[in-house]
Amino acid sequence: MHEQIREYSEKIRNKLIEIRRDIHKHPEAGWTEFRTSTIIAEYLDELGYEITVGRDIVSENDRLGVSDEKYIDELFNEVSKDFVDSRYLHKMEGGFTGVVGDMRKGKDRTIAMRFDIDALKIKESGDNISTEKGFSSVKGNLMHACGHDAHIAIGLGVSEIIRSINDDLDCNIKLIFQPAEEGVRGAYAMVKAGILDDVDYLLGIHVTNDLKAGEVECGLGGYFATTKFDAEIIGNPAHSGGTPELGNNSLLAAATAVLNMHSIPRHSKGITRINVGMLSAGTDRNVIPDNAKLNIETRGENSELDEYMLNAARRILINSAEMYGCTVDIKIMGKSDTSYSSKNLTEYCEKVIDENIDLKLCRNIPSLGSEDIAMMMNKVQDDGGKAIVIGVGSNPGFKSRPHTGEFAIDEECIHKTSGLLSSLVYEIAKIDSV
Amino acid sequence: MHEQIREYSEKIRNKLIEIRRDIHKHPEAGWTEFRTSTIIAEYLDELGYEITVGRDIVSENDRLGVSDEKYIDELFNEVSKDFVDSRYLHKMEGGFTGVVGDMRKGKDRTIAMRFDIDALKIKESGDNISTEKGFSSVKGNLMHACGHDAHIAIGLGVSEIIRSINDDLDCNIKLIFQPAEEGVRGAYAMVKAGILDDVDYLLGIHVTNDLKAGEVECGLGGYFATTKFDAEIIGNPAHSGGTPELGNNSLLAAATAVLNMHSIPRHSKGITRINVGMLSAGTDRNVIPDNAKLNIETRGENSELDEYMLNAARRILINSAEMYGCTVDIKIMGKSDTSYSSKNLTEYCEKVIDENIDLKLCRNIPSLGSEDIAMMMNKVQDDGGKAIVIGVGSNPGFKSRPHTGEFAIDEECIHKTSGLLSSLVYEIAKIDSV
């Protein structure tokens, strides 16, 4: 069976690369992946998957970090022109992107795979490999600089292979294409919509340039719990020479908040972090600044520690604003939890790879980043299921860091990973008990 | 008459110097001037003045910056031993010092003079003139370093001269010996007790080493309105290595308050000042500081501006404390207002001096300090009366700044000023209408 899977994956290698390049050329930011989601939905539909989109897979009030409504509508209308006949696109109106494709067979066991689909607000640099091959981003300030384009292609590859071995699979399959992973904004709303309620096993993947194509690492995890939030301090302007006392200085409030948020006591129970990544205040040199916007994030070794940081930051922001007669508006823009791959499942997958698949198993240091698949992993594990994240090598042969305009990958990783996931699903379906 | 006054003043010159030296040797801080007040009361009593002391001249709840009760009682008990027979001392128990001596004759016009009587918490330096003459402070940490000892002697000199010319005086006389001027704490409680309700003219004096003995300046004023207040920020301690997150850091709150209080916007309507003169926080190097004490003062070109600073500071303190889960206790320790000598009265006095008295009229720059006679001046002026403060030269012939352990005066200023005030009162009594 694993040989059959491998052969199938090689057959679709070029097609998957084409898909990845098309997605790369048309990047869409979180909650606006209208084109991307429509293409995925149509693709899965054609293969016979049961498609769910829109509010049924994204809980409206649990979406985090959603952009301005008008901006979302503009993008929706633009994409609508190209997909007039789509049965799915209209359900995404208002920013309800993402797709869930189910292959339900009445089995006891459901195995889900999750692929994230959004791009980053990064300008692609001119000297990238994509320029040469003609698939550079056509959107000036957007780029798939984190490999989610490859994740989509991998997911669609899986959808084909799975269908080809469907009769031999003793489980239901659920393919989750998640919007708005960047800024850890999307997973929460999907969990809240209940799409993981019936899942026993969850598999996630992420390309990594720390490994070469052909190398994999099982059992990623240890992500920081994190909260992304924006604060807007609102004061009153005044002429700085004429009547400074009439102003309510939002910048002094913000400066006070910045210093004091970084002074939140270190916690004895584990690692904590805080960062005010951006601050923008004021309108003119000779006007008391009446508005200051801060983009902030907290992190913690676990969610209790992240909450500790968040609560302390909130108290500081509120009091810094009041100190100057200002008000402050705090808005959660993203949230993720810490999580770990299930130990038994990790060992099982390593054994499967070792015995059956032509990939090299590696061990890397755990990243100290955050990934909102953690929210899904925790949901599945809390329900008694198991979850795993696998890092798949994509090093293009030169230095190429994610989240930069120069990011590139070795496209060989795509079909290989489609095959890997299919093989793992096949074996996991055979495990005696959850 | 002026010649008669001058002769009398020279006759009592030595006696007044002795009084000043005795007071200098036994300095008493604000609200504990038990010995000083008793001596004054007995002196005036003997001359036939009607004496009022205690709660009748000091409104209990309007006293500012009163020390610890126990401390006051200790000092009271100590002084009590030396004045067992005094009819007045017992009324001062609890910190109700100060004396008012009235010479009421049923006249329409009442002229008051005010003399402040408290010493400073300053250690007298060994090389002072007082060491040589044997009248150095016997109290280690207290010293008459602002000349109030001379003011008392001047006031008692006035009481004698006035009595000697009483039949020629067409007015009632009120001699006010005010406690707790340092830190602008005492005047307010006397005003509130109503002792200025019947006053038409108020005269105040202050020695100044910017002028030589024999030089005077009429019409001082333009004092800053000011508020003296203490803030105590109360948090919670914790071991700084073991569990820093359990602490509520009063020092971080205090540091935030200090920086932000100095950042209060400059006011377009006039001069403002703020100073955190002292800060003391913490108990040990390895403990999160659970207590921070701040001694603060605000000033303003007028009381509206002082209030502006005070309110802004209060808001900053409260929010700085809350920011760290601390509380703050703010206590007003002193308060004074801005005030100006009445213009007509100043010109009248200058004319009297110019024509009748052997003193040189000078003009200096206005000080930017604060003096709580301002509270009394404003009360009298608000009631339609007039007020004046006169600076009297006391330069001892070498550099000698007030509020330092080296402060010294030329004692010639004492009897001269007693004479000056008596002459002025005599002439002011003759002014046609208030």
Added chain:
Amino acid sequence: MHEQIREYSEKIRNKLIEIRRDIHKHPEAGWTEFRTSTIIAEYLDELGYEITVGRDIVSENDRLGVSDEKYIDELFNEVSKDFVDSRYLHKMEGGFTGVVGDMRKGKDRTIAMRFDIDALKIKESGDNISTEKGFSSVKGNLMHACGHDAHIAIGLGVSEIIRSINDDLDCNIKLIFQPAEEGVRGAYAMVKAGILDDVDYLLGIHVTNDLKAGEVECGLGGYFATTKFDAEIIGNPAHSGGTPELGNNSLLAAATAVLNMHSIPRHSKGITRINVGMLSAGTDRNVIPDNAKLNIETRGENSELDEYMLNAARRILINSAEMYGCTVDIKIMGKSDTSYSSKNLTEYCEKVIDENIDLKLCRNIPSLGSEDIAMMMNKVQDDGGKAIVIGVGSNPGFKSRPHTGEFAIDEECIHKTSGLLSSLVYEIAKIDSV
């Protein structure tokens, strides 16, 4: 003669309004007034004035707050297309705008008038009077929101009237059209170029909506000395979750600088101000901010006090940056001085108006803003000459504040002021001695 001037001014009333509206429609920011300056130069040229432009009237290295070279060149090239034949425009290339027009007659006395010509970076609001009449700004983010369009028209009106009475004028005339007044950037470079070296009298005007058209106020002044400067704090980025210790946090440095700059001690010698009007820092929520830009201004009752603030701010910025291992780059963007209208000249002008001109003399409170004509006034006064600024009423009949998108004026003020200046020049030329 005053009647003749008045009649002439009314004759050109409509023409001047047209000029003002054309300028209003095509606003240009400081150092890029290419179209504006060319129009002025051609206008004066035609009337027979001797024209000087470019580096001869603007000292290259003394220009403050000059924009990016590329941006200036773009605007220059655009304007060049419309004025191919101009003898003057090419000399302005690189941002050397402004015009000086001389009517030299070998007289001993030279009377100069100054008009500022630049627009503001403000978006004109749609409901303005200019929309209705069809002369709204065609440049999205630029607007004559401070009346300099009217000043230009007034100046050109003066140039005509002066020429018509030239034979009766016993003086040389110099018309100065100054670039880059906003942000007090242009006057200094003109003074340094020497254009005021031969000036005995300098007259300036400014429209004010505090007065109605027909009302004037002589002798404005008391402007704050001010320095406008930008600071860029440069640190190093780092991932805020992964390796925060590798960053050099420019935002923490900036927050420290902001708080401490506002804490610079109030100065006993007079009014001081400081404002950080804008702060922009950071690149992304999860990156230690490596760059912070601050737009700052200091002010003082005189230039010594402004220097005090500037030096203190500079020290704070440098040490705040070093504290975090960052560097700081400080750039002066504008500078002006305090100045006062010459008292005798003010009284003389008031007398001329009172006796000869149908305008109402008013007295307002002195503004606490800054105006860089101060640099020119001080230059003339230091050389023994006299200077005056006159406020001319322009209230449009509804609330309309300068430096807002709603700013509007009563255009009646234009020809009236052209007449007023011409009359004053005529009389000043007759004063016996400078």
Added chain:
Amino acid sequence: MHEQIREYSEKIRNKLIEIRRDIHKHPEAGWTEFRTSTIIAEYLDELGYEITVGRDIVSENDRLGVSDEKYIDELFNEVSKDFVDSRYLHKMEGGFTGVVGDMRKGKDRTIAMRFDIDALKIKESGDNISTEKGFSSVKGNLMHACGHDAHIAIGLGVSEIIRSINDDLDCNIKLIFQPAEEGVRGAYAMVKAGILDDVDYLLGIHVTNDLKAGEVECGLGGYFATTKFDAEIIGNPAHSGGTPELGNNSLLAAATAVLNMHSIPRHSKGITRINVGMLSAGTDRNVIPDNAKLNIETRGENSELDEYMLNAARRILINSAEMYGCTVDIKIMGKSDTSYSSKNLTEYCEKVIDENIDLKLCRNIPSLGSEDIAMMMNKVQDDGGKAIVIGVGSNPGFKSRPHTGEFAIDEECIHKTSGLLSSLVYEIAKIDSV
């Protein structure tokens, strides 16, 4: 042999308790343990140990946190009166306290034990057990509130037992009585004096109220590396109302330093801490504070991290001072390192106890405090030797925290620990190789 040791320890039980109570009654702070050291030296001398004291065991320039010379001399002179005949005391003059007692027998192996001897600046509370028994501290502000009095008695008990089994011991013995452990000030100077150069095994103990008498825990460690330092910021005073601009405000500098030191970035390589435990600034409410004193400590999971914190703090202090034209003086007051008990030695000791000694082995969580025996442990381990710290239960049966005035111990722990150490030394001497 272990039975013999146990019996001997019980024989001296009461004597050791008497010693402990005598030391408790006469506590001495670090670097002034003149009486304590003299008693120890005489005691060991009498038992035949070779005594070294003074500069030979304490490297003069490596002493940290030494008090004022005059204060030390006063205490020395006072103690001198009671020990006129001592051969050792005079060598301690100037603050060179501590004692090393050697039993050298020409063996290859040297086993050292370390006991710390200083008291804390804490006032003993009246309701303590010591009051009842009549051995409360006779020094108002000093108390053995950390059990070092017991440590001394334990050490002297060891010295007796060891001597009684000396012929059976196949090793040299070194007893180290270390001064100034509180504030981690003394160990460094002893290491630098070379007293550990010949040591193969080092044993340390500390009483702990987390365990009952009879319970022990082997292998303490994981102490934080730490630096204790004081900073004095020196500015210039000025009258806060009159001429605030003439001051250099040390309190504003200190507040800036406090906030920014707490903002030092969290380090990705491990735990870090900082605390400003005490701040005291200013002289009077109306004077710009010219002096601010800060007591600070940094900690790190290892000494690299502690250095990171220290260097960042230093940079912040220097720049905060310069920002206000102040200077800063930074003085290291104590320093310790992280360290861990040797694993093999710990297991060996546990086995010895388990098999031979009537004490209960416990496991507690590692403390996050600091202990300067770490400096000695690291020295021995770096030289190829082994080291261990053992916690010995001393819970008195009620809540009684160290470093408080209520601290008390169960004195049963004393002779038991003397026996324990003797037994361990006996067995360690028999280990095949170091």
